Amino acid sequence: MTTFQSLGISDSIMKALDKMGFEEATPIQEETIPLGNAGKDVIGQAQTGTGKTAAFGIPMIDKITKNDRKIQGLVVAPTRELAIQVSEELHRLGKFAGIKTLPIYGGQQMDRQIRGLKEGPHIVVATPGRLLDHIRRKTINISNVHTAVLDEADEMLNMGFIEDIRDILKAIPEERQTLLFSATMPKEIRQIASTLMKSPVEVKVKSKEMTVSNIEQHYVELHEKQKFDALTNLLDIHVPELAIIFGRTKKRVDEVSEGLQARGFKAEGIHGDLTQGKRMSVLNKFKNGNVEILVATDVAARGLDISNVTHVYNFDIPQDPESYVHRIGRTGRAGKTGVAISFITPREMSHLHLIEKMTKSKMNRMQVPKPDDAKRGQQQLAVSKLMRTIEKSNLEDYRETASELLDEHDSVTIVAAALRLMSKSKRQTPVTLSSVQPLGGKRSKGKSGDGRKNFRGKGGDKGHNFNRGGKGKPQGRNRKFNNKRGSNKSDS
Numbered sequence: 001m002t003t004f005q006s007l008g009i010s011d012s013i014m015k016a017l018d019k020m021g022f023e024e025a026t027p028i029q030e031e032t033i034p035l036g037n038a039g040k041d042v043i044g045q046a047q048t049g050t051g052k053t054a055a056f057g058i059p060m061i062d063k064i065t066k067n068d069r070k071i072q073g074l075v076v077a078p079t080r081e082l083a084i085q086v087s088e089e090l091h092r093l094g095k096f097a098g099i100k101t102l103p104i105y106g107g108q109q110m111d112r113q114i115r116g117l118k119e120g121p122h123i124v125v126a127t128p129g130r131l132l133d134h135i136r137r138k139t140i141n142i143s144n145v146h147t148a149v150l151d152e153a154d155e156m157l158n159m160g161f162i163e164d165i166r167d168i169l170k171a172i173p174e175e176r177q178t179l180l181f182s183a184t185m186p187k188e189i190r191q192i193a194s195t196l197m198k199s200p201v202e203v204k205v206k207s208k209e210m211t212v213s214n215i216e217q218h219y220v221e222l223h224e225k226q227k228f229d230a231l232t233n234l235l236d237i238h239v240p241e242l243a244i245i246f247g248r249t250k251k252r253v254d255e256v257s258e259g260l261q262a263r264g265f266k267a268e269g270i271h272g273d274l275t276q277g278k279r280m281s282v283l284n285k286f287k288n289g290n291v292e293i294l295v296a297t298d299v300a301a302r303g304l305d306i307s308n309v310t311h312v313y314n315f316d317i318p319q320d321p322e323s324y325v326h327r328i329g330r331t332g333r334a335g336k337t338g339v340a341i342s343f344i345t346p347r348e349m350s351h352l353h354l355i356e357k358m359t360k361s362k363m364n365r366m367q368v369p370k371p372d373d374a375k376r377g378q379q380q381l382a383v384s385k386l387m388r389t390i391e392k393s394n395l396e397d398y399r400e401t402a403s404e405l406l407d408e409h410d411s412v413t414i415v416a417a418a419l420r421l422m423s424k425s426k427r428q429t430p431v432t433l434s435s436v437q438p439l440g441g442k443r444s445k446g447k448s449g450d451g452r453k454n455f456r457g458k459g460g461d462k463g464h465n466f467n468r469g470g471k472g473k474p475q476g477r478n479r480k481f482n483n484k485r486g487s488n489k490s491d492s
């Protein structure tokens with residue numbers, strides 16, 4: 001056990017950590033905080049939900065001169081929601097040190113951000129596109145930044161963002177300290193990374209698997225047409241506290257979330273075509289439990305930290321193994337347990353094996369859930385509600401009516417009727433989704449024998465409709481989108 005005390009952290013941050021309930025440092029924090037304090041460039045790779053934000057946030061905050069009201073720390077993150085979340089975590093960490101943090105992202109009014117910038121934040125957490133807008137309009141000055149962080153570094157250095165990142169880093173003094181963090185770091189990206197850094201120290205928390213062991217991983221082999229019923233059956237069996245369902249495209253997300261609503265689930269969709277206001281309100285409703293199921297594109301795959309997510313469902317298998325790691329990593333965070341279930345069509349089985357191989361983890365096969373199991377699950381839920389009412393409520397006022405009922409019917413019939421009333425009635429509502437193409441089995445082999453590259457193109461969110469391999473020719477069915485660089489601005 002490593003205490004934060006032994007890592008040479010200032011008293012004001014110690015106070016913040018105490019308030020946040022952090023008792024001991026996680027392995028990535030233990031290894032990278034001293035390096036960060038020593039001014040080293042660091043590439044930090046550790047599993048999802050293991051505290052990478054504080055790993056770069058603590059040394060960054062500890063280097064800030066409070067009385068110098070210039071931007072001294074800069075964090076770049078791939079999505080708006082993540083920029084907001086990281087900014088909030090840095091705010092909590094830097095609260096007692098008097099450090100001001102400002103998130104800057106697309107979809108928010110420029111003048112509001114400009115006003116915020118004029119107030120002199122010490123740290124800015126930004127999405128790349130909007131940050132570049134400010135740099136070009138000269139409404140931000142990052143020439144005094146001494147610590148730059150790329151959160152989700154491999155994503156930031158992928159084809160969709162790399163040029164933006166280069167442009168951003170050009171506006172920061174070369175003698176900066178650069179910190180790169182992610183749960184995944186493909187070799188080719190690591191190489192690009194080292195060109196932006198000064199003799200970086202690579203810290204990779206030792207673990208056989210890329211995914212955390214507290215996530216149970218399963219898969220269900222099924223046909224496309226079975227997916228929706230299988231999903232609602234599983235939801236009835238698992239009764240997740242909060243669940244995220246990942247779909248491949250925005251349209252898919254809309255259809256699945258509408259279908260779930262039609263069957264009586266508290267579900268909403270989130271993807272890059274929604275207004276920023278809508279994205280925030282959906283996410284907030286999910287965080288406070290008013291929405292129990294979030295249906296999302298990969299826009300919600302990286303970095304988001306929502307503590308009670310108990311289940312992640314891959315309604316469509318993700319395109320690349322990294323994406324799988326990040327998606328399922330929305331559950332099982334900070335030592336909690338979680339369950340991840342991926343739907344695989346028969347043609348996609350080779351892709352499943354590829355993910356298993358790359359992530360060095362194994363998914364357990366699960367049978368296609370049956371309606372009877374779902375019914376039992378629902379009844380179980382009604383029973384537990386009934387039991388809670390028995391334990392917690394004052395039932396005096398109901399006793400007389402209850403005994404009158406018992407004079408006329410047997411007790412089993414009455415309880416059965418109550419359970420029926422309490423079970424959701426809309427589950428049989430027919431829902432048909434538009435047809436989609438499975439990820440091609442043959443294509444997954446690719447020229448290089450490394451099928452990953454073929455799955456780089458994303459037909460989904462963030463406008464990543466291009467091959468993200470970074471080199472070589474575009475492959476697979478996303479070829480025609482390959483020139484759409486810059487379309488990632490949709491999330492900037």
Ligand SMILES: Nc1ncnc2c1ncn2[C@@H]1O[C@H](COP(=O)(O)OP(=O)(O)OP(=O)(O)O)[C@@H](O)[C@H]1O
Nearest residue numbers: 022024025026048049050051052053183303305334
């Ligand atoms: N030392 C600690 N003790 C207890 N909780 C911690 C500690 N460090 C971080 N946490 C909490 O753990 C959760 C996950 O942290 P964080 O979001 O930084 O993970 P991450 O490694 O960045 O994950 P991802 O790869 O998904 O981005 C957060 O709620 C954070 O506040």
Ligand SMILES: [Mg+2]
Nearest residue numbers: 052053151303
């Ligand atoms: Mg993170």
